[in-house]
Amino acid sequence: MRGRLRQFAAVGAVATVIDVGVAVALLGAGWAVWAADVVALGLAAVVARVLHRLVTLRDDPYTRWIRLRRVFVTVVVLAGLVDLGVLAVARAVLGGVNAGDAGGWESDLLVKVVAVLVAGLVRAVAYRSFLFRVIRREQDHPSDRGTPPGDFRVSVVIPAYQESDRIATSIVRVRTELGAALAEMTDTAETGSNDGVEIVVVDDGSADDTAAVAGAAGADRVVRLDRNRGKGSAVRAGVAVATGRTVVFTDADLAYGPAQAAKLVVQIEQGYDVVVGSRRHTETKTLVRAGRLREVGGRLINLVTHAFLLGQYRDTQCGLKAFRADIARPMFAASVLERFAFDVEIFHLVERWRLSLIEVPVEVENSERSTVRVVRDGVRLMVDLVRVRQRARRGDYPALPVFPVCDSAISGDLVGQIFKAYDIRGRVPDEWNNEVAESIGRSFGHLVRRREPNVGRVVVGRDMRPSGVPLGEALIRGVTSVGLDVVDVGLASTDLVSFASGYLQAPAMMVTASHNPPEYNGIKCCLSGASPLGYENGLNEVKAAVLASAPVLAADNRLGNVISRDLLGLFSAHVRSFVDTDQLRPLRLVVDTANGMGGLVVPAVFKELPFVVDYLYPELDGTFPNHPADPIQPENLRDLQARVQAVGADLGLAFDGDADRVFLVDEQSCLVSGSTTTALVAREILRNEPGAIILHNLICSKAVPEVVAEEGGRAIRTRVGHSLIKQAMAVEKAAFAGEHSGHYYFRDNFRADSGLIAALIILKALSVHNGPMSELTAPLERYAASGERNTKVQDPKVVIERVAAHYCGQAPEAVQDQLDGLTVDFGDWWFNLRPSNTEPLLRLNVEAMDYEACATRVEEVQSLFL
Amino acid sequence: MTLDPKLLEILACPEDKGPLLWFAGAEVLYNPRLRRLYEVRDGIPVMLIDEAKHVDDDEHLRLTLMADAEGIRPTFGD
Numbered sequence: 001m002r003g004r005l006r007q008f009a010a011v012g013a014v015a016t017v018i019d020v021g022v023a024v025a026l027l028g029a030g031w032a033v034w035a036a037d038v039v040a041l042g043l044a045a046v047v048a049r050v051l052h053r054l055v056t057l058r059d060d061p062y063t064r065w066i067r068l069r070r071v072f073v074t075v076v077v078l079a080g081l082v083d084l085g086v087l088a089v090a091r092a093v094l095g096g097v098n099a100g101d102a103g104g105w106e107s108d109l110l111v112k113v114v115a116v117l118v119a120g121l122v123r124a125v126a127y128r129s130f131l132f133r134v135i136r137r138e139q140d141h142p143s144d145r146g147t148p149p150g151d152f153r154v155s156v157v158i159p160a161y162q163e164s165d166r167i168a169t170s171i172v173r174v175r176t177e178l179g180a181a182l183a184e185m186t187d188t189a190e191t192g193s194n195d196g197v198e199i200v201v202v203d204d205g206s207a208d209d210t211a212a213v214a215g216a217a218g219a220d221r222v223v224r225l226d227r228n229r230g231k232g233s234a235v236r237a238g239v240a241v242a243t244g245r246t247v248v249f250t251d252a253d254l255a256y257g258p259a260q261a262a263k264l265v266v267q268i269e270q271g272y273d274v275v276v277g278s279r280r281h282t283e284t285k286t287l288v289r290a291g292r293l294r295e296v297g298g299r300l301i302n303l304v305t306h307a308f309l310l311g312q313y314r315d316t317q318c319g320l321k322a323f324r325a326d327i328a329r330p331m332f333a334a335s336v337l338e339r340f341a342f343d344v345e346i347f348h349l350v351e352r353w354r355l356s357l358i359e360v361p362v363e364v365e366n367s368e369r370s371t372v373r374v375v376r377d378g379v380r381l382m383v384d385l386v387r388v389r390q391r392a393r394r395g396d397y398p399a400l401p402v403f404p405v406c407d408s409a410i411s412g413d414l415v416g417q418i419f420k421a422y423d424i425r426g427r428v429p430d431e432w433n434n435e436v437a438e439s440i441g442r443s444f445g446h447l448v449r450r451r452e453p454n455v456g457r458v459v460v461g462r463d464m465r466p467s468g469v470p471l472g473e474a475l476i477r478g479v480t481s482v483g484l485d486v487v488d489v490g491l492a493s494t495d496l497v498s499f500a501s502g503y504l505q506a507p508a509m510m511v512t513a514s515h516n517p518p519e520y521n522g523i524k525c526c527l528s529g530a531s532p533l534g535y536e537n538g539l540n541e542v543k544a545a546v547l548a549s550a551p552v553l554a555a556d557n558r559l560g561n562v563i564s565r566d567l568l569g570l571f572s573a574h575v576r577s578f579v580d581t582d583q584l585r586p587l588r589l590v591v592d593t594a595n596g597m598g599g600l601v602v603p604a605v606f607k608e609l610p611f612v613v614d615y616l617y618p619e620l621d622g623t624f625p626n627h628p629a630d631p632i633q634p635e636n637l638r639d640l641q642a643r644v645q646a647v648g649a650d651l652g653l654a655f656d657g658d659a660d661r662v663f664l665v666d667e668q669s670c671l672v673s674g675s676t677t678t679a680l681v682a683r684e685i686l687r688n689e690p691g692a693i694i695l696h697n698l699i700c701s702k703a704v705p706e707v708v709a710e711e712g713g714r715a716i717r718t719r720v721g722h723s724l725i726k727q728a729m730a731v732e733k734a735a736f737a738g739e740h741s742g743h744y745y746f747r748d749n750f751r752a753d754s755g756l757i758a759a760l761i762i763l764k765a766l767s768v769h770n771g772p773m774s775e776l777t778a779p780l781e782r783y784a785a786s787g788e789r790n791t792k793v794q795d796p797k798v799v800i801e802r803v804a805a806h807y808c809g810q811a812p813e814a815v816q817d818q819l820d821g822l823t824v825d826f827g828d829w830w831f832n833l834r835p836s837n838t839e840p841l842l843r844l845n846v847e848a849m850d851y852e853a854c855a856t857r858v859e860e861v862q863s864l865f866l
Numbered sequence: 867m868t869l870d871p872k873l874l875e876i877l878a879c880p881e882d883k884g885p886l887l888w889f890a891g892a893e894v895l896y897n898p899r900l901r902r903l904y905e906v907r908d909g910i911p912v913m914l915i916d917e918a919k920h921v922d923d924d925e926h927l928r929l930t931l932m933a934d935a936e937g938i939r940p941t942f943g944d
Binding site: 455502 | 876907908913915
């Protein structure tokens, strides 16, 4: 970015040098002033135009208007005339002074530089005033985008901080006065449709009971932020859950009077994308004077914002603004400012996306109290404005959304396919989008209502994928539409959300596509106590409800509230409670979180522990710029292995995208298999809890049941798969379960899996062991495993039957079972052959005494497929 | 404010893992052994040792007397 700015400056410098140089040279050669200057200016303008076209900031909306030919020519001619005028006058004056020689090249240079400076000033001023006019004219046309979808006619978002004494009055006034004003201003024909006012109060982390009072006073939705984040964040949270066709936000003190909001709503309904109240409008009356300082401060803010925005607006900071709902959502999702300067960011996005905007005069009925503090807030405003400008230049704001912004409908066939065996997963936006997410939220809410009628709230979390923000918001709108409250834990790992589900005894949804590429997203669901929800036991019902047309919201239906809450501290303490932290040594670790959620949770857990940790790719970035977040693929472990070697680490950890799975490499960078990890964790569990029951899936090495038996525990073999394991743990009262695929489940973690807990237990074992990791794992690596070998076959069932029959005849002494696919155990080797759930694939796993024998046996079994 | 009975059953003091007293009116959980007071915000118990309040003699007496008077039982192990 800096580079681009430098390029811009360089173009200016080159043009100026050409202008000055040519002018001075031609004057020296005896040209007439006007001829020399016109040629110089013309050359400079042509060069500047060409160079600008090549290097101009492509993503900066400002350039869109600078590129307008008419504006460019007008400004260049105007500035040229000024330049020429100054040059002629100055030269005449200088010439008059030293009449001897008509001035050397030095005096020519001096006057030319002065002329250039004056002309530059004129050019800047001219550009701005032209642009202001062009832009405002462009905005001033209502657009014809049709009616946006929404359950209510208007949503009024009221951010409130410490307003428990007057929020109730405000809510009642909005309900009655806005309702009456809207009815009055609209043709009776239109009011027949579903035309309620939805009131969304956002309690911005108040210490008083603003939220409770708002709920009691009849707010349709109450959103509680966990701490005081600022007006921008509060409005954003409110817009995210609002379901009206027009979204208005206003201050809790109702400085503008609710009836005035109706004027804005009517403009939106007539086709404007954004309508803003304007206090400085010629028609504005100030009913109650605000404090002098505040008024001056307001003027100053307006003045400063002029330097940052293109168009000239009478009042950017007015607390009454209205939006089309389908524009408010992407706009607030794209905005980042937490405090009250977010208004400026909104204007910037209006300009950037070429939306239509109109200013409407509003009367201020100011109240005495305000939470604005002039000096501190003035400084913060400046900081925020600079941030907006930088983000704008850098192109950090998303591009113009495709209008109309309402999501296109996706065919039921595609939507049906996103429901997988254990979760929901698909490409966004071609397989599912925000609308589908809202429907999933609603359907899941209905499922919770049926299955757990006593439950009142649902936990929602999301990973760092960019699509997760709007999808999560849509999901929350869906869940709250059936009257369930939402505990919004924000950015989270899947194991954090499972923990929240167990800890709060509430169903949970996690927006993540685990290790899938960036264009994917999905949802993992569970019922209260982190109890698994797979396709067979509930997701199929959610799918059916999503595919059926969405149920219409009853008018008297209570909407759920949203409580935003950071549970990272509680989760970290919970994870640490699995080990005696006093036993940990200052081990040297390398942790590759692959730009996934591990970047958030791993440092939080390790923060208070004695480890010396090198983090690889800890920045949360859902585009996965470094390597895919799938540590099961060996190539994704290479960076970790190299770093472990480079720093001489004791252990390396690799987490997947949503940080629920972990893979380990020892101090020699050798991968520690899932089976070995299972055996190691099982041994630790058994030493704490002698005689405990341990589950392992049937793909795990035989070493696992052997180690469990040696440590005095009881091992039970299970089928492969998330939901099955959790259920089996409950039935068998198991303390721990491990899968070869990197999933480790703990009874004391609500039987949910957590790679972080497994990693911490192993780190404790390594600390106590006081030797290298390879020494710890060596006694557990007893056999050679093939790893999963997938083969495409026409009919997996037929092949499995054939293989079973073959070994029945050939090796009658071998033990066969069909717990999951076919397992045949020959004593010194065994194999399992099972069909894939989704594709015509056979998955083969073989384990033998050594790698040579293993390879031979793989070929032997595979030869039977044909 | 009510807490889910199932949630109450699993709540323990993170320090000594022992049961707690739930004061629904004040929205606090109290560990009388270590005299630690845990807040419950929006129905979410904040079971963090760092955020717990330490209670002095007078307050400890008041809380235990109140528990007796209102028949508040420990969360589990009774």
